Structure formats: C-alpha cells, structure tokens
Amino acid sequence: MKTVHRYLLAAGFVVLSGIVSLLASPSLPADLVTNWGATGEPNGTMPMLLALWLFPALTAGLLVVFAVIPRIDPLRENISEFRSYYDWFVVIFTLYMFVIHAGIVAFNLGYEFNFTYLILVAVAGLFYYSGVVLTHAEQNWFVGIRTPWTLSSEEVWARTHALGGRLFKLTAVLTLVGLLFGDYALYFLLVPALLTAGVTVVYSYYLYERIEGGSDTTSGSNL
Structure with missing residues (x-):
C-alpha cells in the first residue's frame, strides 16, 4: 500500500466521524457529556455542535500536519527510511480519534458503558x-x-x-x-x-x- 492510499484510509476515518455527527445530531441533547473522571463518572459537558465537530475538525487539521512533516523536516530523507511505519501511525491515530468521537456520541445517545x-x-x-x-x-x-x-x-x-x-x-x-x-x-x-x-x-x-x-x-x- 502506497503513502497516498494510507492517507486516504486515514481521511476515511475523518469522513466517518463527520457522518456519525450528521446522523446522530437529531437525536442528541443540546449539551453532550464530553468529560469523565477516573472512575468513569461524567463530570463535564459541551454544547452539541461544538462537541460533534471538534474531533472531526481537529483530526482533519492534524492529518494535514502529519502529511506536511515529512516534506519540511531537514532530515526528511531519514523519515523516508521508516515512512511506512510513520504512515500507519497516522492511520492508527485517526482511527483512535474516530473511536473516541464515536464513543462520545454513543454515550450521549444513551448507550451505557465505562x-x-x-x-x-x-x-x-x-x-x-x-x-x-x-x-x-x-x-x-x-x-x-x-x-x-x-x-x-x-x-x-x-x-x-x-x-x-x-x-x-x-x-x-x-x-x-x-x-x-x-x-x-x-x-x-x-x-x-x-x-x-x-x-x-x-x-x-x-x-x-x-x-x-x-x-x-x-x-x-x-x-
């Protein structure tokens, strides 16, 4: 799999986050639980629109940064030596952000879990x-x-x-x-x-x- 394909996969998780937000928004309350304590108890909320689009927007911005880094690093030739591992980290990071975002949405839809x-x-x-x-x-x-x-x-x-x-x-x-x-x-x-x-x-x-x-x-x- 080439770099461009790996980045398309990462971008796919960003798109999925946006789709989750669009589909879930009609069923969500005005304020969403977005913070939890060490014991799993909710302890903070955020307005729905901000909560729904913060993670997709942040992930999209970071994806751009990840794409730029190998081009601007003075030692870019060294990054090319482990580029596939770097690219897969980007994919896994965007997957991580998607999981957290989807978890927030699911929790606020009424699904109970820690x-x-x-x-x-x-x-x-x-x-x-x-x-x-x-x-x-x-x-x-x-x-x-x-x-x-x-x-x-x-x-x-x-x-x-x-x-x-x-x-x-x-x-x-x-x-x-x-x-x-x-x-x-x-x-x-x-x-x-x-x-x-x-x-x-x-x-x-x-x-x-x-x-x-x-x-x-x-x-x-x-x-």
Whole structure:
C-alpha cells in the first residue's frame, strides 16, 4: 500500500466521524457529556455542535500536519527510511480519534458503558504502535524521542529509541492489565507513561555523556 492510499484510509476515518455527527445530531441533547473522571463518572459537558465537530475538525487539521512533516523536516530523507511505519501511525491515530468521537456520541445517545475503559483500550493500542514506530524511527526533528542528546548523536538516538519502543509497548500492556483493577485502572497508564518519559530522557543524557565523554577522553590521551 502506497503513502497516498494510507492517507486516504486515514481521511476515511475523518469522513466517518463527520457522518456519525450528521446522523446522530437529531437525536442528541443540546449539551453532550464530553468529560469523565477516573472512575468513569461524567463530570463535564459541551454544547452539541461544538462537541460533534471538534474531533472531526481537529483530526482533519492534524492529518494535514502529519502529511506536511515529512516534506519540511531537514532530515526528511531519514523519515523516508521508516515512512511506512510513520504512515500507519497516522492511520492508527485517526482511527483512535474516530473511536473516541464515536464513543462520545454513543454515550450521549444513551448507550451505557465505562467511557474511561474505552479511552484506556484505545490509548493502549496507540501506545503499542508508537512503540513499534520508535524502534524503526531514524534521526529526525519531528518524530520520536527528541532530546538534545538524541539529536546530537545517531548512536544515542538508536539506543534510546530501542529502549523507548520497549517501554511504550510495556506501558500499553500495563494499561490493559489495569482494566482489572477498577477505579485504579487509570494509574496503570499514567504512572508507566510518566516513568517512560522520564527514563528515556535521563537515559539519552547518560548515553551521550558516556559515549561523547569517552570520545573526548580518548582524543585527549592521543594529544
């Protein structure tokens, strides 16, 4: 499947979101529930028109951004090396946005389910594939774990992303495990996600100092 076909598939999910909004609007109340607490209890609303079109419009805008990134990145040739993985991330992201949007509409149509669980399952899928992308990502300015140290060393980039990919996948698995723990389920996403962010940043710094510091020491000893 070529890039253009993958983007057409992603655009299809945006169109589906709009169709869902059009079909559901006559049966929806003036204000829709759009926020839920950690326990799945509704705790916020939004005017119907805004709620119905926010996600389709936001997804469409982000789809344009995703399409532009490979063209404007100074290291665009590196993105081309993992372009298929990048494109499928775009497809999965738009699917994720469609699922959340459809879930909001379904909940407000009277279907009863734990919306927090829906979000957690969707996020788990998005996180797992993000881990896949990270393990294949080449050095660039937009996609991946972009710290000063990963952007300054190809080796630091590669090793940090190898670790980050595994941690993202582990976070996804723990998120699904968290569904078994009721009101505490959200913490099985938040805690691993925060730890992943912190660990990868610290690890990239550690690697850079060890690799570049070792190079400096070696160079100095040869003077």
